[in-house]
Amino acid sequence: MNAVSSSSALRRLAAPGLVLLMTVAIVLWAWPESLPLWRSVAIVSAWAGSGLLAASLLLMVREPHLAQLLGGLENMYRWHHRSGILAYVLLLCHPLALTLDSWLESPQLAWQMLAPWAHSWPVWLGWAALLLLMFGLSVTFVLRLPYRLWRHLHFSLGLGVLLGLAHVYALLGGVTLLLVLLVAAALALGWRLIASDLGVAAHPYRVTQVSHPSGASIEIRLAPCAGSLAVSPGQFVLAAFNDGPHFHGCGEYHPFSVSAIHADHSLSLNIKAFGPCTQKLQQLETDVLVRLQGPFGIFLDSLPAAPQLWVAGGIGITPFIAELRAHPRSQPTTLLYLFRNAAEAAFLDELTALSTADPKFELLAQAGERGLPDFAAMLEKIGQLQARVVYICGPAPMVNALLPHLQQAGISDTAIHFEKFDFR
Amino acid sequence: MRTLFILSTIIFWLAAGGVWLADYLRATPPEQTAPAAIAAPREYSLADVATHNHQHDCWMAIEGQVYDLTGYVPAHPAAPEIILAWCGKEASQAWQTKTRGRPHSPYAQNLLPQYRTGKLRQTP
Ligand SMILES: Cc1cc2nc3c(=O)[nH]c(=O)nc-3n(C[C@H](O)[C@H](O)[C@H](O)COP(=O)(O)OP(=O)(O)OC[C@H]3O[C@@H](n4cnc5c(N)ncnc54)[C@H](O)[C@@H]3O)c2cc1C
Ligand code: HEM
Numbered sequence: 001m002n003a004v005s006s007s008s009a010l011r012r013l014a015a016p017g018l019v020l021l022m023t024v025a026i027v028l029w030a031w032p033e034s035l036p037l038w039r040s041v042a043i044v045s046a047w048a049g050s051g052l053l054a055a056s057l058l059l060m061v062r063e064p065h066l067a068q069l070l071g072g073l074e075n076m077y078r079w080h081h082r083s084g085i086l087a088y089v090l091l092l093c094h095p096l097a098l099t100l101d102s103w104l105e106s107p108q109l110a111w112q113m114l115a116p117w118a119h120s121w122p123v124w125l126g127w128a129a130l131l132l133l134m135f136g137l138s139v140t141f142v143l144r145l146p147y148r149l150w151r152h153l154h155f156s157l158g159l160g161v162l163l164g165l166a167h168v169y170a171l172l173g174g175v176t177l178l179l180v181l182l183v184a185a186a187l188a189l190g191w192r193l194i195a196s197d198l199g200v201a202a203h204p205y206r207v208t209q210v211s212h213p214s215g216a217s218i219e220i221r222l223a224p225c226a227g228s229l230a231v232s233p234g235q236f237v238l239a240a241f242n243d244g245p246h247f248h249g250c251g252e253y254h255p256f257s258v259s260a261i262h263a264d265h266s267l268s269l270n271i272k273a274f275g276p277c278t279q280k281l282q283q284l285e286t287d288v289l290v291r292l293q294g295p296f297g298i299f300l301d302s303l304p305a306a307p308q309l310w311v312a313g314g315i316g317i318t319p320f321i322a323e324l325r326a327h328p329r330s331q332p333t334t335l336l337y338l339f340r341n342a343a344e345a346a347f348l349d350e351l352t353a354l355s356t357a358d359p360k361f362e363l364l365a366q367a368g369e370r371g372l373p374d375f376a377a378m379l380e381k382i383g384q385l386q387a388r389v390v391y392i393c394g395p396a397p398m399v400n401a402l403l404p405h406l407q408q409a410g411i412s413d414t415a416i417h418f419e420k421f422d423f424r
Numbered sequence: 425m426r427t428l429f430i431l432s433t434i435i436f437w438l439a440a441g442g443v444w445l446a447d448y449l450r451a452t453p454p455e456q457t458a459p460a461a462i463a464a465p466r467e468y469s470l471a472d473v474a475t476h477n478h479q480h481d482c483w484m485a486i487e488g489q490v491y492d493l494t495g496y497v498p499a500h501p502a503a504p505e506i507i508l509a510w511c512g513k514e515a516s517q518a519w520q521t522k523t524r525g526r527p528h529s530p531y532a533q534n535l536l537p538q539y540r541t542g543k544l545r546q547t548p
Contacts, residue, residue: 085425092436099443106538111447114440134433141426 011298012071015079019055026051029177038104042097045090047177050168052087053161054181056080057188062196062238064294072298077423084157088133091164095126122170125163132160147275158189199240199253202291203229207241208266210284216344217272217315218282219259222290228265229292231258233322234300234419237292239269241281244288250277253293255423257318257393259347260325267292270346272315299419304389307332309382311402313394314339316421320393321347329360334382337365338373338398372398375405386410392418466542470514473544477512483541484515491539514544 030047032040059070059080067073095114102109112118116127136157139150165182172178195201209221229237236257241249254277260268273279300323308331310320317337335355339345348365355363364381366373379385390406392399399420406416468483468490476483482494497507510518 081425085429089428089432092432096436096439099439103443105535107446107450109535110443114443137429138433141429 011069012075015059015070015076016082018058018070019052019079019083022055023048023051026177026181036101036104038097038101042094042101045097046094046168049087049090049094050164050181052083052090053164054184054188056084056087057158057161057185059083061188061191062293062296063191063201064296067296068298072301073296074419075298085137088137091130091133095130122167125167125170129160129164129167132156132163136160158185158192161185162189196238196293197253199291199293202238202240202293203227205267205290205292207284207286207288207290210286212282213270214344214346217270217346218284219268219270219346220284221262221266221268222292223264223266225289229267229295231261231267231295232301233258233261233326234319235295235297236319237267237269237294237296240291241284242289242291244285247283247285247288248280249284249288250280252277253291254278255296255421257297257322257419258295259318259321261322270315270318270321272346297419299393299417300391303331305331307384307388308334309385309388309390310335311390311392311394312337313392313398314344315346316392316394316398316419317345317347317351318393319419320391321350324351324354324361329358332360332362334362334364334388336378336382337363338394339365339367340369341367372401375402379405379409389415390417392416394421396420396422467545468542469545473514474512479508479511482508482511484510484513484519485544486514486519486536487516488544488546489540490542490544491536492541493539496535496539 027044027048030043032043035043056079059076062073067076070076099110099113102113116124136154139145139153139156145153162182162185165178165185168175168178169182204225205222206225207220208223209219211219213219231237234257236255238253238255240251240253241247242251243249256269256271258267259270262268271278271281273282297319299319303323310333312320312335320335335351337345337348337351339348342348342365345365345367351363351365355361364378366378382388386409388411390411392402399418403416403418407413468485470485473483473485473490476492476494479497480494482497483490483492485491493507493511497511
């Protein structure tokens with residue numbers, strides 16, 4: 001492992017480290033003394049759950065510096081999910097442990113402990129929080145909803161956390177620890193709402209060029225109006241498009257990988273029509289104002305001094321083309337480019353030209369109309385597969401389907417890097 | 425993680441349902457058991473109560489009854505000072521308002537009888 005990649009491995013540990021530190025500190029602070037066993041279990045699980053929830057909220061703050069510090073947005077989101085679900089399990093244990101404690105005292109009390117009508121609002125707040133968490137997580141895990149609806153419903157989880165903390169406040173009053181957690185949760189939610197979703201911290205750019213390289217996507221060039229973002233190949237930005245004379249932008253932030261970084265600090269994006277917003281963008285005109293947040297992502301941050309296999313699914317080619325345009329290959333690199341049909345495949349001519357010009361760069365282009373391709377057969381065509389470090393970018397189902405094939409081929413998890421074009 | 429969510433949620437509701445069922449089945453017991461304390465209530469004066477006024481021996485008079493809360497003090501949700509301040513005293517007011525203007529819940533109401541040791545003697 002070279003120095004760059006070991007520092008990135010270290011940064012990947014920062015997110016779980018933060019989760020662990022917050023939880024352990026809170027549990028130590030709130031450690032119950034001389035209480036019955038199950039009562040203590042209830043209190044510890046409640047505080048650990050609250051700490052994990054607060055950590056989970058902090059890990060969804062989309063701020064470029066924080067993301068850099070915590071090993072990239074993908075890594076943050078991974079730990080956001082993990083700490084959230086662990087918190088949920090602990091918080092389910094909390095009322096059950098209280099019930100068990102009551103049961104041991106006298107079985108009559110057990111149901112009284114759980115039944116909401118036997119209590120007043122401090123405990124109702126706890127129930128409301130738990131039910132909201134349950135609802136929010138069901139939406140996240142159980143249903144396959146359209147992205148926008150999913151995001152709005154997912155916000156109920158944030159509300160659940162605040163209600164949970166209100167429950168603690170109603171029971172215990174303004175304990176310092178609780179206030180710290182409340183401030184952390186409110187800051188995270190507030191940042192998310194004001195800075196990320198409303199884009200207060202965004203940089204203004206202007207569309208200077210629009211071209212239609214293939215039937216289903218546009219390539220655009222954006223020039224900074226004021227300060228520019230320091231983007232490197234493999235990174236993505238969040239972009240919200242304003243209106244033009246004949247164009248209606250959807251105004252919300254969507255992630256797009258940068259496909260070229262130019263010497264004058266302008267950036268290129270390549271946008272494929274997927275759903276409502278990206279469909280509209282196909283009619284984009286020059287001079288439209290764009291707000292950018294970022295840059296995010298560490299996907300191609302530390303390319304190793306070893307042979308590589310790159311796999312791109314459809315528009316997942318964008319981070320790779322950015323890297324190819326920025327530097328010549330120093331290591332033997334094979335790009336496996338999967339797409340529906342050649343007319344839709346972005347950059348195909350440019351990639352073919354690059355592969356004839358650069359002896360270290362090999363292009364394997366593969367069209368396939370429907371469903372997932374035969375990965376096993378494709379991987380057989382690649383020489384020295386086990387010696388390669390693998391980078392995959394594309395839609396989540398493709399990435400998920402490819403991973404087990406690579407593992408079967410004997411490539412270790414640490415040699416596989418991927419970016420899914422989906423945040424869920 | 426999805427499996428963990430579904431499993432833990434199911435287990436939670438099964439456990440909660442189990443507690444409810446156990447309670448439901450007990451709600452119609454074959455024989456009524458009368459609490460022994462009601463049979464022979466001992467009477468104490470406020471002066472008697474006042475002698476049990478510290479952490480390791482804490483009595484309170486609440487709504488005409490006398491409770492020995494020594495065993496409960498360490499288990500109280502709020503900080504111990506709040507409850508310790510009432511040891512050896514007539515605490516009905518504190519009980520009804522929980523010092524911050526909120527009555528105790530039926531759950532807490534249910535907890536109290538176990539700690540009863542007798543009645544408060546009505547002084548003229
Ligand atoms: C890191 C990353 C890099 C990407 N790079 C590119 C790129 O270079 N070129 C390109 O064409 N596409 C890229 N995408 C995909 C692009 O962001 C989505 O296609 C776009 O957001 C779809 O929005 P929609 O309203 O048109 O479609 P919808 O029908 O609303 O969404 C289609 C799918 O896109 C995803 N999506 C939608 N909105 C968002 C959002 N605000 N944030 C995250 N995901 C969302 C969801 O998975 C959804 O299921 C990238 C995605 C990610 C996560
Ligand atoms: C079914 C839902 C819930 C019920 C019935 C419930 C009930 C209770 C009760 C009765 C107490 C006081 C216990 C004691 O101090 O002995 C308590 C404390 C607490 N609860 Fe909950 N609760 C619920 C959900 C939650 C949730 C979702 C959170 C998440 C934030 C939470 C966090 C806490 C915390 C941190 C304490 C304080 C523990 C302490 O230091 O004493 N609870 N809860």
